[in-house]
Amino acid sequence: MPRPIQALIHLDALAHNLARARAAAPDARVWAVVKADAYGHGIERAYEPLRAADGFALLDLAEAERVRALGWRGPVLLLEGVFEARDLELCSRLNLWHVVHCEQQIDWLGAHKTHQPHRVFLKMNSGMNRLGFTAAALRTAWVRLNALPQVDEISLMTHFAEADAPDGVARQMAAFDAATRDLPGERSVSNSAALLGHPGVRSDWVRAGIQCYGSAPDHPQHDAAHWGLRPAMTLRTRLIATQVLGAGETVGYGSTFRAESPMRIGIAACGYADGYPRHAGTGTPVLVDGVRCRTLGRVSMDMLAIDLTPVAAAAPGSEVTLWGCGPGDSVLPIDEVAHAAGTLGYELMCALARRVPVAVQ
Ligand SMILES: *Cc1c(COP(=O)(O)O)cnc(C)c1O
Numbered sequence: 001m002p003r004p005i006q007a008l009i010h011l012d013a014l015a016h017n018l019a020r021a022r023a024a025a026p027d028a029r030v031w032a033v034v035k036a037d038a039y040g041h042g043i044e045r046a047y048e049p050l051r052a053a054d055g056f057a058l059l060d061l062a063e064a065e066r067v068r069a070l071g072w073r074g075p076v077l078l079l080e081g082v083f084e085a086r087d088l089e090l091c092s093r094l095n096l097w098h099v100v101h102c103e104q105q106i107d108w109l110g111a112h113k114t115h116q117p118h119r120v121f122l123k124m125n126s127g128m129n130r131l132g133f134t135a136a137a138l139r140t141a142w143v144r145l146n147a148l149p150q151v152d153e154i155s156l157m158t159h160f161a162e163a164d165a166p167d168g169v170a171r172q173m174a175a176f177d178a179a180t181r182d183l184p185g186e187r188s189v190s191n192s193a194a195l196l197g198h199p200g201v202r203s204d205w206v207r208a209g210i211q212c213y214g215s216a217p218d219h220p221q222h223d224a225a226h227w228g229l230r231p232a233m234t235l236r237t238r239l240i241a242t243q244v245l246g247a248g249e250t251v252g253y254g255s256t257f258r259a260e261s262p263m264r265i266g267i268a269a270c271g272y273a274d275g276y277p278r279h280a281g282t283g284t285p286v287l288v289d290g291v292r293c294r295t296l297g298r299v300s301m302d303m304l305a306i307d308l309t310p311v312a313a314a315a316p317g318s319e320v321t322l323w324g325c326g327p328g329d330s331v332l333p334i335d336e337v338a339h340a341a342g343t344l345g346y347e348l349m350c351a352l353a354r355r356v357p358v359a360v361q
Pocket residue numbers: 033035079159190191192193207208209210211217
């Protein structure tokens with residue numbers, strides 16, 4: 001028998017979550033953001049349920065090739081544009097749209113030989129300070145691009161740093177509006193957090209990433225259920241042993257958890273080598289046979305320990321849900337596990353380890 005750990009990708013949930021993005025921005029076109037191998041879900045698995053999107057946005061040229069190989073003829077956007085001049089050949093060949101965020105990318109375009117002009121998304125740095133042209137440089141960049149025969153339509157784009165936080169999008173939106181006021185072209189500004197939390201923002205193309213995968217972009221302010229999102233990934237395993245700790249006994253490396261009184265614990269076949277966060281300390285939620293329990297002590301490479309007090313009937317073979325959908329209607333939001341580990345649902349999904357077998361459902 002193989003080790004009992006397994007990840008499930010819920011295709012219906014992906015389709016449902018994408019539909020939520022559409023409902024939140026009924027007049028916009030929707031990019032399904034599938035970078036990082038569809039946030040760990042697998043581009044090939046996520047493709048069918050997400051193909052109701054208007055386009056696929058990603059970073060990696062190899063991932064763009066995979067989307068084309070699946071038969072997608074619609075828009076594909078490279079969110080960071082090209083990394084070197086010759087990447088433009090692939091853009092021409094596969095008809096990829098690409099972000100332009102720096103002068104060098106304009107130089108490369110100017111020197112590129114193509115029959116078909118490229119659709120580009122000119123990126124403004126409105127305050128995130130990672131990529132994009134400052135307000136002062138944006139117009140010159142637009143004029144340069146507009147003069148190039150290699151360039152077709154120019155759209156305008158920016159990215160929010162705090163769409164999920166109290167400060168929100170107002171400051172960046174004001175900067176973007178001021179810098180782009182008299183420039184023509186479609187706008188793409190909203191990520192999931194802006195799309196759900198700031199529906200008043202004008203974004204002709206919204207970029208729906210995390211919400212497609214069923215995690216709340218603004219957790220813990222809101223949970224996924226609040227936004228009508230369903231888990232797209234479940235990580236589950238089984239108990240492979242149980243132990244009884246006497247008062248004063250400890251469990252796991254570093255003996256960080258000590259039992260105050262006798263208690264039953266379970267050992268689940270899941271550890272950090274499966275992508276479960278090692279920083280998840282005692283008290284991280286976990287389901288055993290659908291009943292909410294807590295982890296104990298340190299997560300090791302292949303195992304973790306669970307307090308079985310709430311589920312007396314649990315035994316080796318009992319189903320353990322690390323995140324996602326458990327037996328019956330039970331659900332453990334990935335965001336809660338991430339929060340207990342001081343991280344985000346994003347990181348947990350993306351970190352699912354290769355050794356975990358994945359099935360679709
Ligand atoms: C990843 C990414 C997104 C999607 O963000 P979510 O928070 O996952 O919705 C949108 N825009 C850009 C530029 C990105 O890199």
